[in-house]
Amino acid sequence: xxLGVPAKIVEIYENSGMRYAKVDLGGxxxxxxxxxSEELGIGDYVIVHAGMAISKIREEEVKEITELLNExxxxx
Numbered sequence: 001x002x003l004g005v006p007a008k009i010v011e012i013y014e015n016s017g018m019r020y021a022k023v024d025l026g027g028x029x030x031x032x033x034x035x036x037s038e039e040l041g042i043g044d045y046v047i048v049h050a051g052m053a054i055s056k057i058r059e060e061e062v063k064e065i066t067e068l069l070n071e072x073x074x075x076x
Contacts, residue, residue: 004049005069006062007032009042021046021053 007023012034014020019034023046032048034040038056045062046053057065 002049004047004054006045006057006065007048007053008062009040009044009046009053011042012040023048023053 005025007025007030009021010024010029011022012019013022021032021034021040022029023032025048030048030051032046032051032053034046034053036046036053036055040046040053040056045057045059047055047057
């Protein structure tokens with residue numbers, strides 16, 4: 001099973017013609033490849049899967065996803 005997780009964009013940059021973003025994944029900052037064609041800006045949220053920002057999401061969705069993940073983790 002694959003799982004995409006929400007992350008907040010803190011920086012966007014290009015390198016060798018590819019678009020990258022530094023994202024905050026719950027306090028851990030990682031560089032990811034941006035594969036979505038959506039317009040992104042600092043402060044936007046994306047779903048990150050396998051080191052790639054695959055889709056932009058709304059902040060309300062992030063809250064819902066975070067609550068669900070917290071519920072799941074408390075069951076284990």
